[in-house]
Amino acid sequence: MSEHLIEVRDLVVRFHTAAGPVTAVDGVSWYLDRGETLAILGESGSGKSVSASAVMDLIDIPPGEIARGSVLFEGRDLLKLSREERRRIHGKRIAMIFQDPLAHLNPTYSVGWQISEMMTAHGISRAAAGQRALELLRRVGIPDPEGALGRYPHQFSGGQRQRLMIAMALAMKPDILIADEPTTALDVTVQAEVLALLKELQKETGMGLLLITHDLGVVAEVADRVVVMNAGKVVETGTARDVYHNPAHPYTRRLIGAAPGKGAMHEPVATGEPLLRIENLTKSYGAVEALKGISFDLLPGETVAVVGESGSGKSTLARTLLRLEDASGGRALWKGRDLLAMSTRDMFALRRQIQMVFQDPSQSLNPRMSVFQLISEAWAIHPDILPKARWRERVAELLTQVGLSPDHARRYPHQFSGGQRQRIAIARALALEPDLIVCDEAVSALDVSIQAQVIALLDQLRRDLGIAFLFIAHDLPVVRDFADHVVVMQGGRLVEKGTVRQIFDTPKEPYTRALLAAGLDPDPDVQASRRKTRAAPALALL
Amino acid sequence: MLSTEIVGTPEAIAVPRGTAATRVLRMLYRDKLALCAGIFLLIVITCALFGPYLLNDIATRPNLRARNAPPFSLAHGWLAVLGADALGRPLLARIIVASQNTMAVACGAVACSALVGAVLGLVAGYSRGRGGQIIMRLADIIMSFPSLLLAVIVLYMLAPSVGNLIVVLAITRIPVYLRTTRAEVLEIRERMFVQAATVMGASRMRIVLRHILPIVIPTIVTIATLDFAFVMLAESSLSFLGIGIQPPQITWGLMVSQGRSYLANAWWLAFWPGLAIILTTLSLNLLSNWMRVVLDPVQRWRLEMRKTEA
Numbered sequence: 144m145s146e147h148l149i150e151v152r153d154l155v156v157r158f159h160t161a162a163g164p165v166t167a168v169d170g171v172s173w174y175l176d177r178g179e180t181l182a183i184l185g186e187s188g189s190g191k192s193v194s195a196s197a198v199m200d201l202i203d204i205p206p207g208e209i210a211r212g213s214v215l216f217e218g219r220d221l222l223k224l225s226r227e228e229r230r231r232i233h234g235k236r237i238a239m240i241f242q243d244p245l246a247h248l249n250p251t252y253s254v255g256w257q258i259s260e261m262m263t264a265h266g267i268s269r270a271a272a273g274q275r276a277l278e279l280l281r282r283v284g285i286p287d288p289e290g291a292l293g294r295y296p297h298q299f300s301g302g303q304r305q306r307l308m309i310a311m312a313l314a315m316k317p318d319i320l321i322a323d324e325p326t327t328a329l330d331v332t333v334q335a336e337v338l339a340l341l342k343e344l345q346k347e348t349g350m351g352l353l354l355i356t357h358d359l360g361v362v363a364e365v366a367d368r369v370v371v372m373n374a375g376k377v378v379e380t381g382t383a384r385d386v387y388h389n390p391a392h393p394y395t396r397r398l399i400g401a402a403p404g405k406g407a408m409h410e411p412v413a414t415g416e417p418l419l420r421i422e423n424l425t426k427s428y429g430a431v432e433a434l435k436g437i438s439f440d441l442l443p444g445e446t447v448a449v450v451g452e453s454g455s456g457k458s459t460l461a462r463t464l465l466r467l468e469d470a471s472g473g474r475a476l477w478k479g480r481d482l483l484a485m486s487t488r489d490m491f492a493l494r495r496q497i498q499m500v501f502q503d504p505s506q507s508l509n510p511r512m513s514v515f516q517l518i519s520e521a522w523a524i525h526p527d528i529l530p531k532a533r534w535r536e537r538v539a540e541l542l543t544q545v546g547l548s549p550d551h552a553r554r555y556p557h558q559f560s561g562g563q564r565q566r567i568a569i570a571r572a573l574a575l576e577p578d579l580i581v582c583d584e585a586v587s588a589l590d591v592s593i594q595a596q597v598i599a600l601l602d603q604l605r606r607d608l609g610i611a612f613l614f615i616a617h618d619l620p621v622v623r624d625f626a627d628h629v630v631v632m633q634g635g636r637l638v639e640k641g642t643v644r645q646i647f648d649t650p651k652e653p654y655t656r657a658l659l660a661a662g663l664d665p666d667p668d669v670q671a672s673r674r675k676t677r678a679a680p681a682l683a684l685l
Numbered sequence: 686m687l688s689t690e691i692v693g694t695p696e697a698i699a700v701p702r703g704t705a706a707t708r709v710l711r712m713l714y715r716d717k718l719a720l721c722a723g724i725f726l727l728i729v730i731t732c733a734l735f736g737p738y739l740l741n742d743i744a745t746r747p748n749l750r751a752r753n754a755p756p757f758s759l760a761h762g763w764l765a766v767l768g769a770d771a772l773g774r775p776l777l778a779r780i781i782v783a784s785q786n787t788m789a790v791a792c793g794a795v796a797c798s799a800l801v802g803a804v805l806g807l808v809a810g811y812s813r814g815r816g817g818q819i820i821m822r823l824a825d826i827i828m829s830f831p832s833l834l835l836a837v838i839v840l841y842m843l844a845p846s847v848g849n850l851i852v853v854l855a856i857t858r859i860p861v862y863l864r865t866t867r868a869e870v871l872e873i874r875e876r877m878f879v880q881a882a883t884v885m886g887a888s889r890m891r892i893v894l895r896h897i898l899p900i901v902i903p904t905i906v907t908i909a910t911l912d913f914a915f916v917m918l919a920e921s922s923l924s925f926l927g928i929g930i931q932p933p934q935i936t937w938g939l940m941v942s943q944g945r946s947y948l949a950n951a952w953w954l955a956f957w958p959g960l961a962i963i964l965t966t967l968s969l970n971l972l973s974n975w976m977r978v979v980l981d982p983v984q985r986w987r988l989e990m991r992k993t994e995a
Binding site for chain 2: 465467490491494495497498499501502503506507508509510511513520521523524525555557568571575
């Protein structure tokens with residue numbers, strides 16, 4: 144048998160919970176060779192991170208327990224080594240980067256100190272470590288590396304922080320780099336840069352890259368081979384191309400089928416008086432202008448998507464329209480009346496007509512209220528909608544409408560999965576029978592297959608009930624399948640607006656084009672050809 | 686993260702049956718420590734309600750033959766099983782009688798300060814206006830003013846009665862609740878579900894009472910139980926200064942401070958009332974711990990489920 148760089152064999156990890164032991168990964172095996180990129184693909188709860196955690200000794204024991212299996216690294220079983228021996232391998236030979244770099248960088252130390260610590264912990268002198276830290280910062284493309292050494296994590300942007308994490312991970316020139324959802328928290332354009340950097344560093348050092356992700360696009364962009372996981376088991380493994388083009392397992396087929404951005408685009412049909420007309424809306428926080436004169440119309444029963452990266456002002460727009468923030472200027476005409484100038488009393492009546500679905504359903508649902516209480520609260524606030532006697536019946540009806548079961552009404556939010564929680568949030572919004580639902584990144588916290596289901600649900604509600612949607616998203620493919628009109632925002636400005644077809648097929652503005660180009664296609668071949676076309680300018684940038 | 690996901694599947698948790706009262710009792714039965722605490726508190730409350738009517742004479746009549754009688758002897762009657770004090774009055778009877786005053790002062794002071802502090806804290810935390818600032822500065826003033834001095838002044842001018850004692854102790858403890866509540870409210874106010882309620886058109890009253898308060902309550906209750914012991918002892922130090930409850934009225938705190946001078950030769954004088962204070966506070970603490978779990982839907986299953994395996 145040939146010697147792999149690292150090999151996980153038949154790993155079984157259990158967690159002992161009060162509800163009994165739960166097998167998180169069940170007989171998982173994979174290997175990684177030098178200079179190769181292996182992606183572990185799976186949705187939340189699939190156990191995709193668990194085997195990497197076992198490699199890095201990050202599993203809490205107890206409640207966790209490694210019941211069986213081995214992790215072979217240089218002929219030794221890591222699971223049988225002592226704590227101290229493993230510590231010497233961690234960081235030095237096997238390094239890891241995480242999804243949220245802000246949470247994994249210590250806010251009280253300068254980044255230079257933190258990168259150096261990585262090396263001094265493995266016995267390198269402070270002077271040499273400082274020298275190497277500077278070198279690393281320069282290599283990962285941090286502007287002004289000398290000055291950056293003395294700065295603190297909060298002074299960097301999300302993409303830069305991930306670069307810092309990469310610099311830290313690479314400090315000891317590890318043989319293996321484990322990246323756990325390294326770009327999930329980043330904007331698409333930044334994601335493309337970080338992935339390109341990883342790829343390039345791998346070429347330089349010949350390290351093995353283990354990438355844990357839920358994103359088919361990321362797999363297509365960087366992975367050589369892919370391991371697909373579902374419910375703690377490996378369902379399929381092969382080269383990225385083979386798995387995408389000839390998926391053997393039904394789960395893989397379903398996952399690939401759920402990837403958004405392939406369906407037919409909507410042709411806007413709605414006509415008539417606009418439901419909502421936004422005129423020259425501005426909002427500033429002190430000297431910072433978050434919205435710089437936004438204007439667009441929303442017709443009854445149509446979906447307008449507002450797309451932009453973080454900091455583009457798209458969420459501020461939603462919050463201003465719902466009067467969660469006060470606008471600095473401009474008008475928003477709701478059926479002809481300016482809702483920004485309405486009194487509290489008029490606004491109360493209007494709340495019924497405009498509802499909102501938030502990004503993270505685990506936070507937008509009060510954890511102390513049962514589903515029944517959550518949904519019926521709408522009628523407690525607006526008693527004229529429904530008499531109390533009919534609440535129970537209507538809650539059951541709404542739950543059925545969003546694809547849940549009526550007896551879920553007695554349960555509490557934490558007893559549901561992310562997708563189910565978002566359905567509850569949608570049911571709550573529907574309880575007020577609104578004309579417009581504002582969705583602020585309503586599906587971005589969800590798994591791909593769940594995302595597709597929720598989008599289908601929203602689409603159906605639009606058709607059945609004629610509800611209009613203002614759909615705020617950073618994810619272009621999702622928008623493509625669902626929206627009638629698209630508004631592209633950048634830095635508080637409206638860059639471009641048009642029908643879906645105009646924006647996706649014939650984008651006029653360079654920013655829109657850049658945004659579209661940065662998005663990752665789930666097809667490895669498409670990504671490969673895109674990589675070729677942008678290879679020259681990308682290298683120049685780095 | 687992983688484990689919560691697994692535990693959190695709807696199928697894993699059966700919806701419990703029965704009325705709310707039987708469900709609560711069943712959950713209390715599951716937590717044996719809380720059950721003991723509950724029973725002990727029930728006994729204390731019974732003593733406080735009926736003790737003085739039954740035992741007041743015995744507890745206040747001196748018996749010089751039984752001066753500092755040691756505990757665990759039935760020579761001076763079963764009520765002297767815990768010993769007798771410097772005037773030969775049986776300690777058990779005195780503890781039972783004293784429970785009324787002690788509980789009245791402690792419950793009253795803790796309840797008043799928690800209620801006022803929480804309400805002011807909610808207002809100060811939720812309103813962004815000047816009202817909140819004024820409340821906080823008032824709290825600063827109370828905190829910077831020595832509480833003992835305040836008590837001395839107030840109780841010197843007013844008669845030292847149970848009612849006045851409650852007022853004085855409550856005022857000095859209000860800032861504790863106020864600051865904690867305000868800090869929690871400031872954090873909860875920014876949570877997404879509060880915004881979701883705003884979007885639905887919920888009034889400020891509704892948001893504060895329905896969405897913010899239920900999350901603050903467990904914290905307030907926990908502080909309140911800890912404060913219970915503090916108030917009992919503060920009351921005894923006021924009695925020591927001669928401005929609290931005065932003999933022949935008795936409280937546990939007063940008994941502890943009276944017994945202090947005999948610690949070397951008759952430890953039981955201070956020990957038994959001290960034990961009563963400790964056990965009461967401990968029971969309240971255990972019970973509040975249990976209540977925190979019961980009030981939290983995410984934790985409640987721990988008490989609703991039978992233990993299947995260790």
